[in-house]
Amino acid sequence: MIHLEQLTKYYGQLCAVDHIDLDIDKGEITGLLGPNGAGKTTTLRMLTGYLLPSSGTIKVHGYSIEEAALQIKRLIGYLPESAPLYYNMLVYDYLDYVATVRGIERSRRMNRIRTMVGLCGLNGIMHKSIGELSKGLKQRVGLAHAMIDDPEILVLDEPTSGLDPNQIMEIRDIIRGIGKEKTIIVSTHILSEAEATCDRIVIIDKGSIVADGSTEMLRLSMGQEKKITLSLLNADIDRVRERLLDVEGISGVEQLGEPQDGELRIRLTTQGDIDTREKIYRSIRETDWIILEFSQETKSLEMIFRELTREV
């Protein structure tokens, strides 16, 4: 569906996007994740035909951007960051204008606009000027602008930035609703958002792709190292260390704070892909320690993200 090959963009000397290869299939919701300035927006701008790549190819549905930019633009609905619309126009006039430019026939236009009103919740603001709207409403008008032609591909650049939690939920619901039939690319720097809405996550840092896969795959590939937190009664750290380090797969024992009321909190680090919890339990059962807390955490997406995009 979408095929980016060795895509590169230079702003003068600065390399914003550095030889990116990416294939996106039909029906996927892809999250483009990365810190600010990683090259997400630049990538999307090249895909949507706003910027020209310094080198590399973009192919959408077999059309290449050099030869058939207009066909590609027809296939893509794009919501730029912070929805820069014509602030002096009325919402209705604006949607009508976009529908006309996109070549929707007059007979279908009204129908499409009505569908957008329902889908994006624009009831009651159609005759307000866009400049007067709140940020969340502007964003919804922007979504309507992107979807009015029912495009096969939807590209949304930080669709929820600057919105309040309720508005974020609304936008997410809309995205998930349309994501069933459409190919969607969402850029964001908020992890929970990518996790909540996307099937696939592509992490970009300093213009290159550093990780690519479904949320589970990313967790699996990065989350080999697990941490187990234990709270024990009647135990002292030296004996615990001695006993638990003998358990296969445990590579570290670390005390968390001073014991309080005889309760000792420790954190175990495990290596490899084996589940050590059973062995830990059996080992502890042989003693007279009492387990108050026993939990295992895999690395969160947040930790993966930080690890991949950390300044070195």
Add this chain to the structure above:
Amino acid sequence: MAQAAIIFMKELKDYFVSPIAYIVICIFLLISGWFFFATFFLFDQANLRTFFNMLPLIFAFVIPAVTMRLFSEEFHAGSFEMLLTLPVKLSHIVIGKFFASLVFIAVMLIPTLSYAIWVSFLGDLDWGPVIGGYLGALLLGGAFSAIGIFASTTTRNQIIAFIIGMLLCFVLTLIDKMLFFFPAGILNVIHYLGVGYHFENISKGIIDSRDIIYFLSIIVIALYGAHLVLQEKR
């Protein structure tokens, strides 16, 4: 081309919903009317020559004010990104905006027709030069608005776009009034480059293809320049 027409309609509508358009029209009518009538009774001749003689100078600062927003505003608001990612060709955007400003200038000129009608009651007005004058005014307006659009593509600041456009228009207007600064060898070239020489011909009622080609080529060069600047920005 249908899309250039859509852009044209949208831009034209934008002109007339904003108060700035009416302010510009008022200023234009005040200045041109004052210049015309200040000397009209002194010369005691039933023609519009003084009006048309002043026109290049008045246009040189009114038209850049009309065109300054066409691209600068889009850059400033960021809406250019949205416009360019719609299925529209860049050249159609430029052409649509150009014709919108040209039609605006035509509308701005309509009230001045009353001068001609009024003068025709006072004396025996020769309509040939008047028709030529209005045709020339449209060509001149087209040339200056193309230059103004070019200036507007160079910056996101409307004031700077206005100043650049005004400077370029003034150079073209005044260059043939400063011939004594130039060496004799290139005098003819400089004279030919100036707007005044060509505009005077047409406003005398002499419609010469060279003058029409001169204005059309300024329009094409300036719009092509605007297209190049926009392309370079990507």
